[in-house]
Amino acid sequence: MSNFEVIKQDKISSARIGRLITEQGVVQTPCFMPVATNGTVKALSSEELKEIGVEIIIANAYHLSQRPGVKIIQEAGGLHRFMNWDGVLATDSGGFQIFSLENVKIKDDRAIFHSLEDGREQSLTPEESIRIQERLGANLLMTLDYCPRRWDDQKEISRSTEVTIRWAKQCRQVEISPRKWLFAIIQGGISLECRSECTRALTQLDFDGYAIGGLSLGEPFCETLRVVRLVTQQIPWKKPRYFMGLGYPWQILAMVSSGVDIFDCALPTHIARNGSAITSQGKINIKAGRYRSQFQPLDPNCECFVCRRYTRAYLRHLFNRKEILGLRLVSYHNLYLMQRFMERIRQAISSGNFTEFSQQAKKEYNNRLSPKTND
Numbered sequence: 001m002s003n004f005e006v007i008k009q010d011k012i013s014s015a016r017i018g019r020l021i022t023e024q025g026v027v028q029t030p031c032f033m034p035v036a037t038n039g040t041v042k043a044l045s046s047e048e049l050k051e052i053g054v055e056i057i058i059a060n061a062y063h064l065s066q067r068p069g070v071k072i073i074q075e076a077g078g079l080h081r082f083m084n085w086d087g088v089l090a091t092d093s094g095g096f097q098i099f100s101l102e103n104v105k106i107k108d109d110r111a112i113f114h115s116l117e118d119g120r121e122q123s124l125t126p127e128e129s130i131r132i133q134e135r136l137g138a139n140l141l142m143t144l145d146y147c148p149r150r151w152d153d154q155k156e157i158s159r160s161t162e163v164t165i166r167w168a169k170q171c172r173q174v175e176i177s178p179r180k181w182l183f184a185i186i187q188g189g190i191s192l193e194c195r196s197e198c199t200r201a202l203t204q205l206d207f208d209g210y211a212i213g214g215l216s217l218g219e220p221f222c223e224t225l226r227v228v229r230l231v232t233q234q235i236p237w238k239k240p241r242y243f244m245g246l247g248y249p250w251q252i253l254a255m256v257s258s259g260v261d262i263f264d265c266a267l268p269t270h271i272a273r274n275g276s277a278i279t280s281q282g283k284i285n286i287k288a289g290r291y292r293s294q295f296q297p298l299d300p301n302c303e304c305f306v307c308r309r310y311t312r313a314y315l316r317h318l319f320n321r322k323e324i325l326g327l328r329l330v331s332y333h334n335l336y337l338m339q340r341f342m343e344r345i346r347q348a349i350s351s352g353n354f355t356e357f358s359q360q361a362k363k364e365y366n367n368r369l370s371p372k373t374n375d
Helices: 048-050 061-068 070-075 094-098 126-136 154-172 192-204 221-234 249-257 267-273 305-309 310-321 324-352 356-369
Strands: 003-009 018-022 025-029 032-033 055-059 088-092 111-113 121-124 140-142 180-186 209-212 241-244 260-263 276-279 280-285
Touching: 003 154, 003 324, 018 111, 018 324, 025 032, 025 070, 032 180, 032 324, 048 221, 048 324, 061 070, 061 094, 061 126, 070 126, 121 260, 126 154, 126 310, 180 192, 192 209, 192 221, 209 221, 209 260, 221 241, 221 249, 267 276, 267 324, 276 324, 305 324, 310 324, 324 356
Parallel strands: 032 055, 032 260, 055 088, 088 140, 140 180, 180 209, 209 241, 241 260
Antiparallel strands: 003 018, 018 025, 111 121, 276 280
């Protein structure tokens, strides 16, 4: 039986804690999903993800359908077995990746594009995108959406809203296992009118959950927040809300305050491969020369095995010598920190001190980890 339970809401904000119950297991929300685009969270094994405490990851159905192909994954027993992941698995339809390609043609009932593998012209219908995700064995499936390339192109935003609604209706007609979740993706750029139109149309179709897409594409964060606050007010209370592509702690705090339950982003592992670590003291570039003789933990407030057993000096040495171990260790640390951060958020909501926690966390992260919000 699949359902979503809201356990408690903060008295001051819209922050809430919940349980997403699937056939594969239970996910505590608010939660952060590491990105496993090609069936792997880069540099880390499935065993390490479980060790960190990750309950859910998200893979990309488009990329996996291109290589190794759905047939191979099915022969392996599904994506869970193929990548040895026994937790909850979400898949993105690949809409964002398709529309980032050149020469994409948007039709009323499909997208036409050229394959990244061999350049051949291909098409993808909303119905086929759902069937691919079903065949991969995902627990949470996403509708095919039209993600605009520019956040400030009103003509394209209007077109993407219209097409996204039409395609969501097509996706809704596909029969999937009753134990699986189907999330609709809400588009509309920073236009409150388009967002409202899209949200109203999709909630009338009664999807299992709702994702907010087409943001974090360069727009001012105050605009992002304005849109999210509008949309979450229109999504039914009992439905999970998912913000696609957000990875900075201070941004997640703002979205949790607005009632968002699920997040994903490649940022923690992406910056780790470039030598950047997220710490309770801000973001640090471990490749910098000042860490050459610092024999202290990467983050003195972190309890992961990297911080307990390795020094900044050693990690800098690994990156300096281009050793793979360096990026693996920092990737592990960054995801460990994100999982503990989400736990702290849930604990703060549960104990009734989310506002105080949020204010303190912003002091920890906002100035030194990322650009300031305009909100």
